[in-house]
Amino acid sequence: MNAILSTLQTGFTRQFLRYEDQRASSSTANTTGGLVRLRGFTRRFGDNAIIEGLDLDIAPGEFVSLLGRSGSGKTTLLRTLAGLDSAEGQDVTIPQTRAVVFQDARLLPWKRVWRNVALGLRGSDVRQRAEAALREVGLDHRLDAWPLTLSGGESQRVALARALVREPQLLLMDEPFAALDALTRFRVHELVLRLWSVHRPSVMLVTHDVDEAIKLSDRVLVLDKGRIVAEERITAPRGEREILTVELREALLSKLGTGRIEDDADIAAVFDDKPNIPF
Ligand SMILES: Nc1ncnc2c1ncn2[C@@H]1O[C@H](COP(=O)(O)OP(=O)(O)OP(=O)(O)O)[C@@H](O)[C@H]1O
């Protein structure tokens, strides 16, 4: 039994590290000029081109949000920026240190909170670094807690601490706030902005929430069928964007093509390739 558990844990930890240890081994790593640079990037699964001929630049310290309907290729792009998927042979430049925060915090339940943050770090000051990061996200009183005793918002704050303790040049977040209630989400937004202003990583935030994108970002991109179909740069100071929101929101929503489902034919089209959805 213990052997099985240990094998499972080792497998899980290995997978976790594959996702979370963001030191680049890729030949694409580069820290000069724009932090991220993609030219004509294409990603296929079989015959299916998910992303095609995509150009993207992200400047050092820039906060970029990526909107797009489900299946438009957001996670696929994020995985490439994270170095999780190979971009061999393509014109892709990503920085050497990256960290990813996913929608679920992906904490190892058998490791205490501070050890989750310290995972993969080396050195004699690992505990202090983990503590400092947890202090930054307001969780220094939960250092020795087990992950399963944390709320959703607390778990995401631990995931943020785990990302930031690595001082990434590029912080990638894939719908990290989607499962949080409105008030917690608001608080985590404030926290993310504070951490970003202190550490100044470049950020790529994948979200379905247009208001969130407008509130947090320097630039909002809309991805559709593997191409960037809209780009809005927002120069108004954060906190003074309410007035902008209505117009910009409409513009982005129209590009998202979320629209309304008008009639039964549209509904049938939505479920066309998913005949076995249980209601
Ligand atoms: N490993 C894979 N093998 C085959 N197809 C894949 C693979 N990964 C993703 N896809 C397909 O690529 C398309 C884009 O997927 P992706 O996860 O990037 O979408 P997304 O924009 O993140 O969607 P969502 O908003 O639902 O998270 C989808 O059609 C998906 O089925």
Ligand SMILES: [Mg+2]
């Ligand atoms: Mg996704």
